[in-house]
Amino acid sequence: MEPELLHGVTDGVATVVLHHPAKRNAMTVAMWEALPPLLDTLAADPGVRALVLTGAGGTFCAGADISTLRVSPEDAQTLAVRAEEALAAFPKPTLAAVKGHCVGGGAQLAAACDLRFAEEDALFGVTPAKLGIVYPSSATRRLVSLVGPATAKYLLYSGELVDAERALRTGLVDEVLPAGGLDERVAEFTGVLLSRSRLTQAAAKEFANGRTDRDAHWAAQARGSGDTAEGVAAFLEGRPPRFSWTASG
Structure with a gap:
């Protein structure tokens, strides 16, 4: 099959x-x-409440x-950044389900998700130093926000797998699962x-x-939603809540 x-x-x-098994799902x-x-389409679907990003077979993305690549390295990096930013901006919870290698652009995509669950044999690497590539500032800041500056520098300077x-x-x-346990835990x-x-x-x-400029917006959404009243009532009555707020109002 085609990638x-x-x-x-x-x-x-x-x-x-991500389906490119001949190349360990390389993009x-x-x-x-x-x-x-694709993310725009899924974000607009009111039936979508969360998104899981994963790779075909036993690996995430190499x-x-x-x-x-039939474009310049700069253009290729621009494409990767656009994809990363689109994933980071997805308005609903996102989770990367990682098996095997999660390297380079794969790590870039995983870091753009809200959460990352991995099987115990997974390997992670941020590898631009192996190719002489300047890692994008947006991806660098995102990595620092996840792991702190010291670990980000270790990963970026060395390109070593962890x-x-x-x-x-x-x-x-966020979580590590035993072999064979990832899919069940993600579900x-x-x-x-x-x-x-x-x-x-x-x-x-x-x-x-x-x-940092949306406190008033979300306060108004909360007042009009009924979710808080429902959550409190459900807690007091010992039942699951039935939240009704949607982004479309």
Whole structure:
């Protein structure tokens, strides 16, 4: 099969699969170009409550498929940054489900997700120093925000791969699962996300991503939503809440 992005929506969860198994799901130019419009489509779907990004088979993504690049390195990096920023801006919770290698552009995409769950055999690497590439400032800042400046410098200066346990200790990964346990845990956790308030999640994502001018907007949304009253009532009555806020109002 040709390298491509596969996707589907099941029970409110969109799954995007990086599919290029011949090259450990390395991203081609066409794959980089296809990701932003695909994310726009999924973001506009009211039935999508969360998104999972993963790779086909036993690996996440080995970076960029250099053999397919028919553009300059600068243009290729621009495509990668556009895809990364589109993923970071996705308005609903995002989770990278990582098996095997998560390297280069793959690590860039994983870092742009809100959360990262990995199997215990996963390997992570930020490898521009191996190719003489200047890592984008946006991706560098995002990496620093996840792991701190010391670990970010270690990864960027050396290009060395780190295992899942070290990634967990440094904040690059949120959970590490035993072999064979990732898919079940991701399904379980996305179910938790879908049971929570979309209002809380949307506001938290904006604030966590640095929006400092939206307090009044979200306060007004909260007043008109009924989610707070429902959450309190459900707690007092010992039942699951039935939150009703949606971004469309």
